[in-house]
Amino acid sequence: MKIFIAGATGFVGGHLTEALRQRGHELVLLSHARRLTTEAGLSYVTGDVTEPDSYAAAMKGCDAAINLVGIIREFPGRGITFERLHVEATAAMVATAQKSGVLRYLQMSALGTRANAVSRYHQTKWRAEEIVRASGLAWTIFRPSLIFGPKDAFVNMLARQIRLLPLLPTFGDGTYRLQPIHGNDVARCFCEALEKAETRGQTYSLCGPDRLSYRELLDVIAEAVGRPHPLKPALPLGLMKPIISRLQGIAAFPITLDQLQMLLEENICDGDWQNTFTTPPVRFRDGIRAYLGR
Template sequence: QGLNRAGGALGGGRHSVSGVTATVFGATGFLGRYVVNELGKIGSQVIIPYRCTEQDTAHLRVMGDLGQIVLDPYDANDPSAVNKYVQDSNVVINLLGRDRETWKHSFEKVNVDMAANIAKAASEAGVERLYHFSCVGASPDAIGKKFRTKHEGEVAVREHFPDATIMRMAPVVGVEDRLLNSIAFMTRRMPYVPLYDGGETKMQPVYVLDVVKAFVETLKHEGTKGQTFEFAGPETYTMKELVTLVEKTIREPSGSLNIPSSLGKLLDSPRAALQASIPFPVPTHTMLTSDYIDELESDLVVDGSSLGFEDLGIEPQRIDQGVPIEHVRFWRSGGYDFGSTFE
């Protein structure tokens, strides 16, 4: 049985009462809005601490019944503030994460320290379920600092909250994604799309709604406590194949350029050095940063040793057809039905 204290099966609508009171950290991010919407859809109360402007949270308020979405600004670096927002919840969800480091928010601070603070607060408050969202590739031996700190964050969460459900995701795609949209942006607006070391890195992109569907399924079953899940799409692509897929989808000629990863890091070194000394982000595209290049040193594929979609009875969608790729078509020159070249 799941958490529904009202006795149902978490299947009601927005006007129903699921019995779930969830605190969602990182709700304003890409995946966060879908998680909040799904919680609101089943009649949950959702508490959303946020660090951005109030305008950046407006879209979340309408995702639940009247008064069920509670938004409040907070300081993520203050443990007492975290304690405040988990006291009355039976579910706590940590979606905090970064694609690259800044002067104020390093990978260690976001992926390890903040994750530990949330897990500790949830444990002390007697929260029933803690969800920690991580990523496929998290490993103590990973070359990328992001993946190493993601692993350290998982260890810290388990230390404070052994029954936490850890959800590792392959690169997630959807309307607001940073993978396909970034490739499309660079194809349309930049002189070239960089393919580091030939673009041979393998990954299994997963559709965002499949991840959220899996989250709701785990919420229904007590047996998912303390488990680690890995969610990946059904198809494996190299980075080069993904670039080709996007180019064909938006009907643009190929503009990729093979670049040694060492050269890419060298080109980014002035920005990285400057970023370490100033309190605001230095403008650059994520795909041009050393952090991103380090990520591509490891394949982002699952080996089947962890639980996944199949264990929850979910068949993930392909990302190269139908709704998962639909948003990329809006990058076409001249509009959805056009493009520089035609199929």
């Protein structure tokens, strides 16, 4: 199968392209920067996902299109916004797939996406999903929880902090829960969806087997890097929200109000996705030890 992928050069894209190539698929990857490769079955097209003219020709002749494009934080001054990279990017991808005769379409959304979402991240993810659902394409949507793996941002950031300091404050009491899933498991679901006709027209929430409070997550990471469990003083939300609101525009500041909202809402699911994709997912402890333990 010949597959066009937007967002393939990112973290999840690395897992997915490797998994697809192992299955013998031919890949066409959209990239902002010009890239050259001599690898068989792999080619790059330079372009912008919101500008169909830059990649429409490369999508023609493909059997499927996959959209992995997404951001977790906005920087409007640099054109990095949820509206542009969730909604406009999806609209452009869908329209190009329709015009190019691509019938199979896979979209990466996010766990917690819903019609009445509070965060703008989830609101724009929902609008992107609505575009896909109305497209007439043979679509599948995936909503993964927090994704971990060797090159992830979140777990590696916490590991660095735990290695340096014995103290790691939490926003609020830290009892909100997460259910992380390995990047390889997300990639496997995308690959299998291309092979399973019953996944067409379906939306899957993807989460791992371990449901951990944020405080428990910090302890598991500490164990993986060989450090004692950190002290976890609770930062009052009433105090932190005004501070975050004032400082979230600074790139080096670690969190935004949108991200705080999503953290407090929790990031868990019931695991029904395993009824369709039956290979057992990686346990969080085992997965992070494989790369943090180095």
